[in-house]
Amino acid sequence: MPVATAPAAADPARVHAHLIKLASVDRALYNQLITLYSRSPVTLTDALRLFRRLPFPPTHVSWTAAVSALSADPDAALRLFLSMLRGPSRPTQATLSALLKSLSLSSPPLLSAALQLHSLSLKLALSRLPFAGTALVAFYSKARRPYDALKAFDDLPYKDEVCYAAAIVGMAQNHRPNCALSLFAAMRAAGVASTVYSVSGALRSAAHLATLEQSRVVHAHAVVAGLEPDLVVSTALVDAYGKSGLVSDARMVFDALLPDANLVTWNAMLSAYAQQGDSESAVKLFDEMLERKIAPDDFSFLAVLTACSNAGFVGEAERWIDLMGSSFGVAPSLEHYNCLVGAMARVGRLEDAECLVLTMPFEPDAAVWRTLLSGCVVHRAADLATTVGRRLLELDPQDDSAYVMLANIYLAAGRKDDMAKVWTEMRDRGVKKEGGRSWIEVRGEVHAFIAGDRMHKHATDIYAKLVELMEEAKTLGYEEVNENEGLWYHSERLAVAFGVLNGAVPEGKALRVVKNLRICGDCHEFFKYVARVIQREIVVRDVNRYHRFQRGCCTCKDYW
């Protein structure tokens, strides 16, 4: 072995000289050396020097190795690529994929350069080759062009596990969870092996949809494929179960990998508790994290503070804000303060919350005003809502939720004229109310509802069941807050009524509904009674958190 005769590693300059002597006898070795040196930032300049002083004219492999070495600097990589085109060497799919990767690292990704590269690769008949095609899929995904990414994927005549993974992850990144999951299913149907990449992409999508069934299906698949021990896969599992409301399953996966859990894993578990408003478990886990010498980051504190906010623990939230900067060196951000505002608003300390918003070390953004306004909704503070709503609409006149909240507050306060003004203003500015949508998973199938819709094939049964539930709830003491018939068929009610229909959800199992907006106050009240009527748990995940209705109570303690 010639390498065995190399001088001792203690003298890197001599090792270097020796390696070059070895390489000069073989072009392949020389090109490999460029790559080897480019792997570490310390030797990166050596890699480029090697390329410039090649003892032979650079081949397409040398060019590709050099482009790849420059991937952290897209402009330089691009310039090098252009000099390649001026010479006799033609780019291959390897060159294109290296350059595309580099272009995707720039923020924002260099789209126009990539488009030119794409057209060049079409001309050279490279775009349908696996490496170039996959690089295109990945590039368009990172450039937020999911449609182009899918087209590049469809163009590939042979789809291997890497391009499937790129497409699945790309759709997950671009908030196309249904698309990502059907790609995952298609991949399995085509007999293409799943990998840690495709599985984590699918799990991220299942997490996005909060679909328990899909999380379980992908989990089972990961176990069979032997991918569960992978840290990223396990972390994605913790997150998917957490988001789907199965905190105990999330914890089981978490405990199984505990010695290896990294910061991201701990944060995923923390935010699972936060979404349930389970601040005791969140804080307990946080302490365990410290015992294991994992240093918390801004994200960890955001999870803990979200838990405090959801639980309405003002004092706790104040302590954490103070502590994170003083004891952990993590400066609180506006988002952290937003949680404290949320905690105060939830428990009805609206003046304190307003004072905090005006005096905190950050300029409040629309999200903060929205938090405060939603506190005004819960506590029916119409006067404060007027000023808060104005500030919010100054910052974001297109925020449909602001108009809706204001109108609801005025309605509850009997100020019909003010309410009418809000609706008029909304219409004049061309703002459309985001429709409430709810969905429920039944036997692996997702059924979606919008308020008042009769699109479902069992609509008649669903409405009949709803009336029945209503009557029974009333015998237990349920009173409608507003004599407003519109509430009767809110999307979340339709979803629950469907879940109660014969055998839709197995006996004794909780009904799990996901809603795109905040759950309506009257529906919230109604579900407390329905849970008693049907004698099982109703779980609703709205935009903010989980609500679990059991024995006439909700885990949010009516703070939300």
Place this chain on the structure above:
DNA sequence: ATAGGGTTAG
């Protein structure tokens, strides 16, 4: 020889 895909928050 060179080259493509991953987890928390929004």
